Amino acid sequence: MRREKRERQGKILTALSSAPSLRVAELAQKLNVSTETIRRDLDELTQAGVLNRTYGGAVRAMNTEPGSAFQGRSLPAHQKLAKATVEQIADARILLIGSGITAVHVALEIAARLRDIMVVTHSFSVAAALGSNTTIKVMMIPGFYHAGEASTTGGHAIVFLQSLYADYVILGPSGLTKDGPNDALPEIAAINTAMLARASKSILIADQGKFNQLFATRFANWQQVNMLVTDGQPPDELHQSMAQHRVQLILA
Incomplete structure (x- = not known):
């Protein structure tokens, strides 16, 4: 289970490297898990300082350099x-x-x-x-x-x-x-x-x-x-x- 969570959270961060924001509903469908699971993942990643939670989703952490979304891995x-x-x-x-x-x-x-x-x-x-x-x-x-x-x-x-x-x-x-x-x-x-x-x-x-x-x-x-x-x-x-x-x- 821990391995599955690590892989899922890794996919969330990869998606965030190519987008300014993520939506809970879309992530849940793409990763085939419940919205509650995604919310827990986003809360944990927020505590780790790699993103910020928003209403209905998440955005890159505020200390991310401008333009870095376009320098990360593309989908x-x-x-x-x-x-x-x-x-x-x-x-x-x-x-x-x-x-x-x-x-x-x-x-x-x-x-x-x-x-x-x-x-x-x-x-x-x-x-x-x-x-x-x-x-x-x-x-x-x-x-x-x-x-x-x-x-x-x-x-x-x-x-x-x-x-x-x-x-x-x-x-x-x-x-x-x-x-x-x-x-x-x-x-x-x-x-x-x-x-x-x-x-x-x-x-x-x-x-x-x-x-x-x-x-x-x-x-x-x-x-x-x-x-x-x-x-x-x-x-x-x-x-x-x-x-x-x-x-x-x-x-x-």
């Missing part, structure tokens, strides 16, 4: 999805990008491969990942700071988005069902919905572990989605719903 699946996504947006001039682990990997890939574009985001981690490319203009969406996501949320953010236009919006949902994409945090879901309304084309990025996963808030239906970039064939019911609404499937 191969997220890198693969990010590369496949950036291949679809070569003609972009203005991008909207959401928050989360996958969004950060997309931002890193954009910084490496694109230039002379504008990216609008509510994620501080996405903005930091883009910072290495000085040809990219980054616009931060105002709002209330959400520590767990290192992002802005709330009414100010939504009102600000109403005046914008983008060629593409890129979002990483918590889960995907036949009814559409969803997110574990209603605050983030509200921003995702507002972003979707301001872009000509919408791209969702999700690994196959998110298929048929249902979280608190659905932020769109499949009719609002143009493309899904993923690493596996969706289950039949989900695939049929996507096909019915002509969602393009990109397998990384």
